[in-house]
Every structure is written in structure tokens, then in C-alpha cells.
Amino acid sequence: MNYRQEVATLDYQKTLDKKRSKYIVIYTTITILLITLFLLNISLGTISISFKEVINILLGRPIEDSISTSVVREIRLPRGIGAMLSGAALSLAGLLMQIFFQNPIVDPFVLGISSGATLMVGLVTLTGITMGLPQQSPHILVLAALLGAIIVMFIITGIASKVKNIITLLVIGLMLGYLCSAIINILVAFAEKESIRNFVVWTMGSFSGFTWDRVGLLAGISIPVILSSLLISKPLNALLLGEEYARSMGVKIKGFRLSIVCLSSILTGIVTAFAGPVAFVGLAVPHLSRLLLGTDDNRILIPGAVLLGATLTILCDLLARLLLSPVELPISAVTSFVGAPIVIYLLVKRRDSL
């Protein structure tokens, strides 16, 4: 190695070290922010509980006021964890879809997963179809949403294994969404006022229905899927340079496409089942991550999007609960209000294209 090559290698190493330090600083900052927001989320609410009391409750120490313990343990904690996991899952699902379609304006709902869930919930609430459960069972909405998401997921994966052009798949996903919306509109036209109320409430999305059982199920499904996504970050990077390039790198495109669709659909489906459709997070957080981290490397982006998604969502949930407390705002309205200005600001400031 000559002198010039040595200098170039050293420069490259320095650049790498600099970038690595930058990523570590950003990850650490987001993590601290996430922990702070999580603690705020479980400390603030309608009833006043001091931060010291919250810490004692978290550590399992007995405190005088048993109602505070119940509120923190049974309402705020499952809701906070549910919001974090949902945000992480939706952000990752959005990132996967944007890579898959090589299109920055797609979100996790582009394949019609949320529309399928909404259609099934609409069928149950607007027509009274109960799938064998007692009529108006409180669990029926979750089951219906999950079933709707799974049905659409199977349709999409079936189509994805046959269709070569990803744009065709994108259009099919959009068409499925329109089809579901059309059926829902017809159902609404003939539904009773009370049923429409129940349906509309579900479509507004909320993390307020999270119980420990549901958090357990969400964690049991989403965490392994998130970890699996980390394992495919390298082939995802190859896919960024086109399918031909990825194929030349040894990626089995057909199977890989299917696995991306499956991972994204599972994440979207499980969150929609428990929290209803939550807008904006899946679209905006991947962009925020790219802009903050300044890279398209999915090994860096995936953990970034997961952390940032959890952070932004828990912030939005906190605002939804507190802004007009005790009245609660719809979560999708807050995610859009908070997320959109941040993305616009960062885009204008950085003058980067997506």
C-alpha cells in the first residue's frame, strides 16, 4: 500500500468512525427521549401521581394510595407499552413497504391490510355478522380486525408470488383498498345510527383499549418480527439498488418479496386489530429516520425507525390524553398534527430529496 492509499484508507476509516459516532449519538438521544416520554406517559394523567410514587410503583414498592398503583399498573403501563410497540411496528412496516415498492409515499396500509381490517369491523358493527360469537361481544372487533387483516394478507402474498412487477402489486393493493371502502360505504348507507357510531369510533384509532393480555400478544408477535427484519437488512440494502442487483448478490427475489410482504402485513395487521387504523406514523417515521440519520443503509435505518416510531407515537398518545384532558383526542389526528410539520421542517432545512 502506497502513501496515498494509506491516507485514503485512514480518511475512509475516519469517515466511518465519524458516522458511527453520529449514529451512536442519535440512537442514544432517541433512546433517552423515549425513556423520558414513557416515564412522562405513565406519570401524567387525570389523577395526580408524583414521579417518586410512579417509580415506587414500577419497582413494586408499596405506596399508600392503592388507586394510584391500580391506575399506573392497569391503565397507564399497558397503554404506554402498547403505544410504543405499535409505533415501532407501524414505522418498520412503513419502512419495509417503502423499500419494497421503492416509493417514498407508500405507507403500511398501501397493500389494503388496514382496509381489510376496517371492512371486517364494518361487517360486524354495521350488519351484525358475529362469526359465531355472541352478538355485540366486546372481543369481536379485535377478532374481526385481525381476521380482515389476515385475509387481505393472504390475498396479497398470493398475488405477490405471481406478479412480477411490484408496481402492479402496488396498484392491486390500492384497488383492494378502494373495493373495501366501497363495500363499507354501502354498509354505512344502510346501517343504523348506533352501529355507525360504534364503527366510526373504531376507525378513529386509539391505544386506550390495551390490556396486559393484548400487550402480551402484540409483543409476542411484533418483537420477533422486528428482530427478523434486522436479519434481512443486508438483502434489503441490495434491493435498494434494484432487483437485478439483488439477484446478482444471491438474493432469491421471489421468496424475499414474499417475506417482506408477510412481515409488513403481520405488523400492520396486529396493530390495526388492537388500536384501529393509526395514520401517518408508518409514512412519516421512515422519512424522519432517513433525514435524521442521513443514510439509506437499512442496518442503521431499521433500529432508527423502530426507536423513532415508538418515541413519536408515545409522544402523540401523551398529547392525545393531555391536550384537552379529560377529553381524549383521536390518536390519528394527533399523529398527523405532530408528524407532518416535523417532516416538512426537516425537509426544508436539509433541502434533501427523499
Place this chain on the structure above:
Amino acid sequence: MAPDLILLDAGFQQIGDKLDSLGIPYIIDSSDWEADPMARMEWIKLFATLYNKEEDVIAYFDKGDEKLKEIEDRVKGLDKPKVSWGFLITGKAFVPYAGSYVGKHIELSGGDYIYKEIGPDKTHTATITMEEFYTGGRLSDVYISSGPPAYNTSTQDIIDRGLPIMKDMKPLVEDNTWCYQPWYYQVVHETPEVIEELQAILYPELYPDYKEFKYYWKVPLVE
């Protein structure tokens, strides 16, 4: 079909423009937005004019007005039972604003509405946090779930619609949870009787012989 007149719910006012263009006369029924229960009931006077029954209805209304005053006087000076009221859908809590006709029903029947701080100048319903709903409602004496029996098959059903923590809410533990009969919204003309029945729920000692509940339905306790 060539209707002489269409009665239009206030929630569908936009249809009015179409009816205007078609030259079909219509009346917008905003009775649901009335904050005062008797103002809500007073809409029967308008409907009576359509059937030339104004005089009968005016007499009927005045009698109801007097009855309501008697009901109100019956519990003056007594300790007010605490009342929580609302409806739960997948962990979301909807409660009537304190200024709504429901808030007035509670007040007139002698109850102390737990959520009286929420929207005293507003009608209709607020979406509140489960935390607010639970912390307020856990110590109430009576809980009225504002839906029909199909949505309130048991106290467990109500808990499942809300959160498991609600299992220790006093009215759910002490078997004092009620909901609407399916025809609840069709008896606005019997407003004083509805309020009287609510009073019978809140003050059972004043109504020892009141057994046949016509407007409210007791939600079965499931332990």
C-alpha cells in the same frame, strides 16, 4: 312517493338542500340537542300541530311539568347518591356532558353526577380517558351504561368493553349497574316518568313498591 312533509333528524341537515331543490317541505328535529329535558319533551307540541292535537298535548305537557316538580321536591335535603354514566367501546369511554339532557336528568332525579365538571355548558357526549372514567366511576353508587341490553349482557360484558381494572368499580361490585331498555329513545314524551324511574334507582328506599322497571334494565351481576 310524494310525501307531504319529511321529519329530518338534525344530524342529516345536509339532506335539506336536496329536499329544497325538490320542493319537498321538511322539519328538522333538533330535540336531541336540547339541554333541558322538558324542552326536549316540548317538541311533542310541534308534532301535535301536524295532527291537530295541540290542546291535548299542551295539557299533557303541563301535567308532566307539574309532575317533574313533585319528583324534584321528593328528594330535597337528602344525601345525593353518586352517579356515573357512559358507554364503553374497545377501551374508549363516552360520557354525557354535564350540560346535556342526561346531566339534567341526573340533577332532577336527585343524583350527583360524577362527571359534572365535564362540559357544564355543552350538550351531547365527550370522549374521556379510561383513567378519568375509572377514577371517577369507581366510587359512584350507581352506574348507568347508556346502551341497550344487547350491549350490556352482564357486568363482565361492560368490563370487557372497558378495562379489567373496572372489576372493582363499586356499582359493578354492588349490583347497581343499569342500562337503557331498547325503546329508551322512543319515550321522550314520558320524560317525567323516565326521571322518576331514575329516582327510584337512586333512592330505592323511597320507592319500596317500584319493581317493574320500564325504561331502565338492571345489568346482571357476574362475579
